[in-house]
Amino acid sequence: MKTLNVLFFISNVAIRVNPTRAFISPPPPSHTFSTSRAVSMSSSSSSSKLSSSVNSVYTGETLLESMSIACTRSLNIDVKLKPASGGGSSGGGGASVSAAVDETTGDKYFIKSASVNGGGGKMLHAEYIGVKAMSETNAIKVPKPVAFGEHHGPGRDIAFVVFEYLEFCGGGSGYELGQNLAHMHKCLSANNMFGFHVDNTIGATPQPNLPWKDNWADFWDEHRLGHMLKLTCNAGVDASTIEKLRKKTRELLSHDPQPSLIHGDLWGGNKSYAKVDGKVVPVIFDPATYYGDREADIAMTYLFGGFGSDFYEGYESVWPLPEGHEKRKTVYNLYHILNHDVLFGGMYLRQAQGMIDQILRM
Numbered sequence: 001m002k003t004l005n006v007l008f009f010i011s012n013v014a015i016r017v018n019p020t021r022a023f024i025s026p027p028p029p030s031h032t033f034s035t036s037r038a039v040s041m042s043s044s045s046s047s048s049k050l051s052s053s054v055n056s057v058y059t060g061e062t063l064l065e066s067m068s069i070a071c072t073r074s075l076n077i078d079v080k081l082k083p084a085s086g087g088g089s090s091g092g093g094g095a096s097v098s099a100a101v102d103e104t105t106g107d108k109y110f111i112k113s114a115s116v117n118g119g120g121g122k123m124l125h126a127e128y129i130g131v132k133a134m135s136e137t138n139a140i141k142v143p144k145p146v147a148f149g150e151h152h153g154p155g156r157d158i159a160f161v162v163f164e165y166l167e168f169c170g171g172g173s174g175y176e177l178g179q180n181l182a183h184m185h186k187c188l189s190a191n192n193m194f195g196f197h198v199d200n201t202i203g204a205t206p207q208p209n210l211p212w213k214d215n216w217a218d219f220w221d222e223h224r225l226g227h228m229l230k231l232t233c234n235a236g237v238d239a240s241t242i243e244k245l246r247k248k249t250r251e252l253l254s255h256d257p258q259p260s261l262i263h264g265d266l267w268g269g270n271k272s273y274a275k276v277d278g279k280v281v282p283v284i285f286d287p288a289t290y291y292g293d294r295e296a297d298i299a300m301t302y303l304f305g306g307f308g309s310d311f312y313e314g315y316e317s318v319w320p321l322p323e324g325h326e327k328r329k330t331v332y333n334l335y336h337i338l339n340h341d342v343l344f345g346g347m348y349l350r351q352a353q354g355m356i357d358q359i360l361r362m
Contacts, residue, residue, distance in 0.1 A: 056149040063158050064100065066151035067111065071102075071162055074147040084108055086165075094204055095124065099165060108165035110143055113158050116150055121159035124148065126200035128161045130289030133197075133261060137187045140180035141166075141276065141283045169280060172273025174307065177282035178314025185260040185294040185319060194219040194259045196290035202265055205231070205339050209290045216293055217253040220331075221246055228338035235338060235352050245356055252331055252362065255324055257293035264288030266297045267336075268306020295325050299332035327362050330355055 056073075058066035064081045071079040084101040086108070095114040101107070112127070114120025128148040135144045143163035151158045189195075195212035208227055213219035225246065229235060234242045263270070265288040274283045298321065301307040315321075334355045341348035 057152055058149050059152050061153065063113065063151045063153070063160070066149060066153070067100065067147070067160055067162055070147035070149040070160075071109070074162075078104065080104060081109070094118070095120065100162075109146060110163040110165050111160060112163070113160040116152075116157040116159050121150055121157075122199075123201050124159045124161045126198045127287070129198055130196070130200060130264075130287045131163070131285070133289055134184060134263070134284070134287065137184050137261060139183035139187065140177075141274065141281045142287075143283070143285055166274040166276070166283060168272050168274050168283070170273060172280045172282055173314075174282075174311040175314035175317075177271065178311040178316075179318050180282055181263075181266075181284070181297065182294075182315045182318035185262065185297070187261045189259040189261070189291040192259060194290075194292055195223070200264075200288055200290070202288040202336075202339055203343050205342050207264075207288055207290075216257055216259075217250040219292065220253055221250055224335050225249055228335055228342070231342045232338050232349070232352070235341070235356060236349055237353060237356060241356065241360070244360055248359055248362065249331055252324075252328055252359070253293075255322060255328070257295065257322075259291040260294040262290065262292050262294055262297045264290055264292075264297070266300045267304045268301070269304075271306070293328075293332075294319075295321060295328055296332040296335075298325070299329040300336060302329060303333050303336060330358055330362075334359065 056070060058069050060066035060069055064083070068079050068081045071081065080103045081100040082103055084099040086099045095112045098111045098113070100109050100111055102109070112124055114124055125148060128145050131142050131145050134140065134142045143166055146162040146164060148161050149159070151160065189212075191212065193212040193214050194216055196209035199206065199208050199210055201207055208223045213222070229242060237245075263284055265286065266284065270286045271282065271284045273280050298312075298315065301311070334352060337348050337352045337355060341352060
């Protein structure tokens with residue numbers, strides 16, 4: 001989901017976020033995945049650990065004080081945050097972004113915040129869980145989440161997520177990015193079902209992931225295509241065409257994919273490279289995480305560009321895509337174009353209608 005730079009206020013200090021992202025901390029430990037089998041992620045254990053780390057309310061005198069308390073509890077060290085430069089570009093869904101530094105250690109953190117009353121609490125809670133799930137695969141670098149909470153104080157209540165700080169840069173390997181993404185995709189849901197522990201958002205649009213589904217075509221029809229068709233009034237086409245579209249889509253998605261952990265919003269603006277321990281590594285962020293067909297991630301990389309041939313070569317070297325993925329690419333990207341119509345309007349509805357015609361001709 002495309003985002004814009006913003007000017008925001010934190011602890012009464014105005015900070016203009018620049019487009020050069022910088023988030024730093026050591027990477028997760030290296031992990032080697034077998035190229036012949038996938039790894040099952042424990043849904044129950046992950047859910048319990050995640051739920052015990054979230055839904056905390058803090059009542060510091062300022063937002064920074066509440067975030068400091070949250071980090072202190074999470075890291076088990078005394079943390080006292082103050083504003084810092086280098087926050088990056090704005091997050092999806094209207095969240096403000098910033099950076100902060102610990103006055104004692106000099107460690108920096110990347111922060112997202114949003115109004116609780118505007119749904120920001122649920123949005124950032126879901127992002128915290130999604131990024132944590134990706135981080136725990138040890139397959140690809142993400143800004144590791146440190147703490148989630150809600151600041152309840154004078155004025156409006158603010159939800160926040162604190163991430164490790166990464167120093168973004170250029171010059172990384174697209175081949176390595178493809179390989180690492182494929183390794184993450186090999187991490188499957190423990191219940192062998194499609195969905196996620198919580199509903200989340202795609203940009204600012206609600207994205208349902210529950211209830212879990214044991215059939216991929218059912219999941220996509222109900223939680224993705226059907227959901228967006230409701231939000232766009234059937235994309236401006238007649239009911240008969242929609243019925244044919246949904247039937248055709250179910251046929252095209254009968255290929256029995258595995259429920260992979262996927263990013264969910266993998267356009268070019270949600271990947272970069274960062275210097276970690278003196279090495280430039282690929283990083284992905286701002287996800288709409290769930291367990292689904294890995295092809296949905298790959299399909300979106302084609303939608304707005306930003307991924308070179310080396311990325312696809314790297315991915316294929318670890319886990320080649322199955323036959324028919326080229327056709328399914330249009331099916332998956334229709335979801336994102338419909339979402340862009342929800343968010344921005346304009347030309348996207350006509351583009352979606354063209355994609356519907358293309359799917360019906362398959």
